[in-house]
Amino acid sequence: MPLFRDDAVVLRVHKLGEADRIVTLLTRKHGRVRAVGKGVRRTTSRFGARLEPASHIDVQFLTRTSAAPGAAGKLDLVTQTESLDNLGARLSLDYGKWTAASAICEIAERLTAEEGEPALRLYLLVLGALRALDSGEHDVTLVLDAYLIRAAALEGWEPALDDCAKCAAPGPHTAFHIAAGGVVCGNCRPPGSARPAPETLLLMRALLRSDWPAADVSEAFHRREASGLISAHIQWHLERGLRALPMVERG
């Protein structure tokens, strides 16, 4: 199948040679795909702004995977694109939203270790998060944190917010430990555990379950505390820091 077509969100772009780009996309059916966009950086490129980060596009690839492994030119080629939604162009006009969108795209790339492995739920989550950022219905920080905690849950890293993460003793519990995987009871509490406010844990539950009415009325202090715990939780599981996350403008 030399040609294949899919819906995709552009996660990131790298410069390649004189005027080309390597584009990393999260597709609906084919997971993460890296492909070359020929001549994208020229002002006369027919791709124009369609292959920019956070753009939602309908894209056709020419696959070149029959080449020897590791051979030059092994990446697929982008042959045609159509815009489905110019999310990136609109998000770039608001610096706070743009930094959050960058973090969303970076995490999606990290969570899709294998190219070509379908990741439909993550694709829908990324698209939903970018659309929520664009709509401006909810605070940027809340949208980002909801994305992070749900992305962690998709990977099987859902933080325990009710029962103890170690012994499953029924909650509520007051201590939270990143390495333990969530809230911990008084008997299991490792040294150095955080003691978030009960409202912070309620907010994290609301973000995990898409309970936006509850999340929208949360206070700034609890949002900051939840952001810190969620960021630490996902970065601990990813086993490395995220570049875009510290640059996100939090309200």
Next chain:
Amino acid sequence: MMYEGPVQDLMDELGRLPGIGPKSAQRIAFHILSSESADIDRMIAALTRVKLEVKFCRICGNVSEQDECRICRDPRRDPSIICVVEEPKDVVAVERTREFRGRYHVLGGAISPIDGIGPDNLRIRELLTRLGDGVVMELILATDPNLEGEATATYLARLLRPMGLTVSRLASGLPVGGDLEYADEVTLGRALSGRRSVE
């Protein structure tokens, strides 16, 4: 197959240059081998000079042979207008138009959170210092017409607006010589919103 030491060393060094793959490195290495010694001496001298003599202008950040670049030293250039660009090569691109008579400020890149490049990694603090003396009245944000350039311009505009300066962004529109049907929605949308009356 590996070549004899010096040839392989040269190919390895050439292969580290941007856009030079193994085949290109091999081709250039053999071109150098077959070139006259005088040509190679000239190239070595040029490479040595560029590293020893070229520095960055202390005012605008453009490449220069002196502490201040040719444009910053030129008294005929309008000091009240600054064109903000990402890279020194963008200065050359704007200069080729012969339309701009102001001065420049080179940021050294664009804000790209996903690559770990934030406002603190660019020459934004130096730009604010330049604006402190009250001479500059207008700023043209000429960052690249991609979303990273757009986000950088958005950040700068938000930072500079309270200072009471005239801040403008380069227009986006349709390239001369292209077909309308191939224009993407973002470019065509901006061309429509920035349309001008025909004289």
